[in-house]
Amino acid sequence: MPHLGFRLRVALFFVATIIAVQALTAGLGYEVARRELVRQGGAQLEANSNAFVAQMDDIATRVASSVQILSQDYGLRSAIGEQDHGTVLSILRNHGRRVGATRMQLVGLDGKVQADTAHAGAAAVPFARATLLQGAFDGRKAAVVAENGAVFWQVVVPIYAPQPAGLVVASVPIDDKLLSHMQELSTLPRDVEMMTRPAGKPWSVVAHGGGEARLPPGFFAGNDHFPDAPVLAQSGGREYLVLARSFPQAAGDPEVAAVLGYSLDEALRPYRSVWLTWAGLLVLGLVLGVLSSLLIARSVSRPVEALAAAARRIEAGDYRAPEGMRRNDEIGQLATSFQAMTVAIGQREERIREQALHDAVTGLPNRVASQAAIERPRATSEATLVMLGITRLPDIIKTVGHALGDRLMHDAGRRLSDLAGSRFVGRVSDTQFVLWLPDAGRTRATELASRLLDALGRPFVEGDFSIDMGPAIGIACAPGDGEDAATLLRHAEVAQFAAAGSARGLAFYDAATDPHRPDRLSLMGDLREAIDQGQLTLHYQPKLDLSSGRVMAAEALIRWQHPRRGLVPPDAFIGVAEETGNIGRLTRWVVNDALARARSWTEAGHPINIAVNLSARDLEDPDLTRRIGDLTAIHGVPTSILTLEVTESAVIADPARALQELRRLADLGFKIAVDDFGVGQSSFAYLRQMPIHELKIDKTFIRNLASDEGDRVVVRSIVDLSHRLGLRVTAEGAEDAAALDYLREVGCDCAQGYQIAAAMPALAFAERFLVDGPTA
């Protein structure tokens, strides 16, 4: 059975109310009828009992009269007068039959029984009930007596012959027959019983009237007093109104009473059929009510259950509209609303999902969706992820704003999608798209990438604007470059970054050149050990003073002899150290080691200026100046012996702070040099403010100095400019004699490079350059 729904509850409530009211009415009616019956029954019973007593009295009178008449029979008189015992007995018997007496006795004036039809030959014994005889000549004498389990009327009639000659006692049985007869003649209740209580014994029934209903035997057993007014009594599950009446009795006789019962059940019988019909109607009504309630409930609960099931389906993400319910009631309306709601929710969720998985600008799947697409199982093991970066987007946005940037990206996405056809295209970052080729190898990817570069190479045109996008494509191939989406995306990005710096604008992922390999992080732990365990060493590259031809300075370059990896190039761990905050420690070690070296060389008579490289992060450390100053003091060397090299980019990141730090260092007497000058975003404005002593021209300008006229102009200009600014100039990467010659020719102060010497351990440096003077 379904849970009780609202409508069922209402229906049941009404049914229950009606039934309760009906039951109450029925109960009330029953009670009223019953009370009335009890009242009427009581009155009737009382009247009946009076009638009964009167009838009994009449019986006694009738018997007495009959006996009286018989007593005047001359035959009897003469027989008594002549003391003819046999004749007396026969006359008594004869008379007894006439009056319906079962026993006739002749009692003499002396109180002795002279003749007894029950004991024909018995000797004269005193009559048992002397008191009955006493008033016999005064008036009628009759008593109800109990004898041998039977009850009799004993009527005493005197005999005159002509004076009192004796008494005739007639015993008329009050038996079942008599009672039944009385009931037939009058409206006596059906339940009439004669009861007697022999001395010392309980009451017992000796006669009862006819009729089926009978007061149960022993109904009054144990009762000492009978009610003389109607009372309610229960026996054998039946209810009676009962009443008892006593009769005139002889002294000393067992008590005799007539108990009259009025059966309430019988009296209620005519009403019972009415009540049964009533109850039947009630039950019928109840059944009908419950059935109809159930039907209603079912008709309500079924569609509700269907709706509930639909709701569960929706909860599980199934937005198919629930089965149509063609109903015109509230449920139908609910179902219709429900359908509409389901469709609306489905659309809304579709939109949310769309938004969650799609880029709002281009309408393409976003990074999450892209990852999901890449992770999707594919037929072939070989697959290619192409990442297209719009490298100029940050500049474009800064220049013309986001709105145009968005339109540009939308256009780029459209071009990409056009070429991609059915393949997956997504936007994975602000500047990057991906194209997933789950069935293409390296060759086909390359071919497609070329076409992409062509398509995106065309500038974005809007109004008067014509903007180059600067596309760069990185390609990562599964399974070689990774299998999971995250790895492939990262590797493709690395490749794309690499491509951005290349002329062709296209690069494949190369694990060897990946600066972001995860194994680099483990280097950091090793680096700390390396510092502690002396795995790090400084190599020195001489700086040749071109005017004197002597080596007056050297650049300290760090070398790491890893116990397992072997020689680790500085590029492999400097960047990581910077990113992980370990660069300060590394720098301190380098400075300390270089100062120690400078001191030993100075003490040996060779005050070689040593240059160390400072990272951009070093300049962010407010304690840098103090630490380096302290180290210089500890080693007891003049600050001027140390040159600190910084790149332009290190200064540009946070110019104000970097400049402040550099000034403090310069104030302490340290030499400041700008490294890799010419390749970065050089700004003479900064250069002018910086407390620098030296410029180091990047090796890209020096490498082809012998052949490239442009480089020569640049170098000559830089040297001129530097000198005019009062700076010394050092050329890096001097790899041939011609270059040296040219540098010397334009007045460059120092040169550094393989042509002079590669970096070498301190001992080798000392042996070669600090023994007998410099050689060039």
Next chain:
Amino acid sequence: MRRAYQTLAGLVLGLAANAYGGTLVVHVDDGHGHPADSAVVTLESPGGDAAAATPAPATHTIDQRDETFIPYVEVMRPGEKVVFRNSDNTRHQVYSFSELKRFEYVLRPGTSSPPLTIDGSGIIAVGCNIHDEMITYLFVTSAPARVTGKDGNARFEGLASGSYQLRVWHPQLKPGDQGARLETVIAEGSSDTPLKAHLTLLPDPRASMDREHMGY
């Protein structure tokens, strides 16, 4: 002293006493204050004195009129005769089962029974077998006896002074009831103050009585 006086008086006024004697009035009631008639007061002792004045044997007539024996009680002396006369125009069947005398006469209207001599003393109840309510009593005694009148009084006169025992009987005494016994002393010139006798009586069984409506 008183006795000596009485004796003296008897001696002196013996004749006068015989002529006038003492008077004894006995008043009988029915126990309810009503005077009882038809009661028989017998002077039982001393009875010898009265013998001298014994009259000759008489014949008593019991009339039957209006279905009633008249009188109700008749005092007789032993040896006297009684005749039952039917003055009604209906037949009467006079009978008695008494021990003293048993008889039965069928008397047609206007006829009388032959004289019936009663020997011995006793009470003879006489009834009519046709009319149950008819009853009369023959009180046969040798002692002086009087029947009370309507006033319930029985009067003895000319009694010698002395102590007397009396018996009071009535036909309506209950069976077995012997009636009242009285004792008194008669003195010269004694007053008529009645001697009272109380009897308990049954209803009058005669014509006035209808047994069938007595509640039987």
